[in-house]
Amino acid sequence: MFSLESLTTLVQDWLNKTFPPAIALLFEFVIVGVLAIALFAALGLVLVIMERKVAAWIQIRLGPNRVGPKGMFQSAADTVKLIMKEGLTPDGADKFLFNLAPFIVMMVAMLVLAPIGFAKGFHIWDINIGVLYVSAISSVSVIGILMAGWSSNNKYSLLGAMRSGAQMVSYELSVGLSVLSIIVLTGSLNINDIVLSQQNGWWLFKAHIPAVISFVVFIIAVTAETNRAPFDLSEAESELTAGFHTEYSGMKFALFFLAEYINIFIVCAIGATLFLGGWMPFHIGNWEAFNHIMDYIPSFLWFFGKTFFLIFLIMWFRWTFPRLRVDQLLNLEWKYLLPISMVNLIVMTLVAIQGWHF
């Protein structure tokens, strides 16, 4: 059976045989970097066209249909256009911070990619605090957004950045608590261990209603954290033109745009890992025959399938729900999501201690 694990060990063995260990490690760094950038580019192209097609179908439209078959090369054409455009820096802006901000947002997105398990034995960095690392690093992106908004010297940008800051800081709590409720069950922060603990069924099904509640809270909070509609107050185009990236153009704008989609991919990957078993195929208890059939589908297909299902869910939200007001946004977090997820965490702890889950 095809597996990415054998491929990586093959490459590593060959490198270690041919070069001294230090050089081999260096080569591995380069390979990983190139692969990460390739993944980013591919994801950017795929997710943008997917978003536009989903939006069109939900709104009974056709969507992009001019460039390539069924408009599939539209996002590539858009990228070429953005590369050729001038990257303007406004006169009144803080030039250094203004130009640094998109790269910070992008670097955060790249760093978060490290501990995610894409397939069986295929991840960049298998650390024992994977989930903690992800939640710690992903909150750094708010610095990039604040930097972009503030250095633009534009009221719209500043307002958008401030809103984004308030939003991210508050929704981080619910994300953390709903992630914790799964950590309570697995007893490990290592992403590989979390996936392996779902050998006999995904946590969403194994841990009854508390897991469903924390899944719903996680999806809502994560939509808010990635600044997606209905929580896109930070860029609310009808109020703030484009929020924190009003003043950006060309490739610097494209980096923000790409970072948004990469962030969606990453949070959906985390959600898929925690609740839907990551690269683990769909197993039911100890039905050996059924589980073996499921094992024939390669694990990276399972991972990307689940992740894209969650991404589709978030896109579905975007094109269905109207945008919240600022006070409604904070009410939702502090009066509803946070208390519910706190109580849910206690219930989940009880479930874990008593062993009521499967």
Added chain:
Amino acid sequence: MFIVDYFKDVYGAMKSLLVGMNRTGYYFTHHKEIITEEYPDNRDTLKLPERFRGEVVMAHDENNEHACTGCSACELACPNGTIKIINKFDISPEGKKKKAIDTFVYHLELCTMCGLCVDACPTGAINMANTFEHSVFNRGLLTKRLNKPDSKLKAGVE
């Protein structure tokens, strides 16, 4: 009670969100009926609604006769001076002077397609046409004369 209301709120919110998602999910899975037009491709078969307001036109019948009496009610009704009516005086066979229209000037470049002139017209001489491809290379082409040359008032219209 507070706590009951709280859970009612949560339940109601989840329910209404699911109703909305059900609706859009239905549209997503039933991708057959499209409400938009593929415009430049279907130019020949394009069907616009009857009340679509494209430009003001004056209807002429086969005898090159129109119903405009030159009362200039449309000129007064127009909010931004799109219409300019130039009148002349016809001499009737009995030797009486009678007001008639000489030129109905219509500035398409100023028109906002509000349709107030059509509402104001007492004889129904002008109406809104469905045409909408108005782009030209010369701005002067947008100043139109609506009554055709040598046209005259329909008999019986006062």
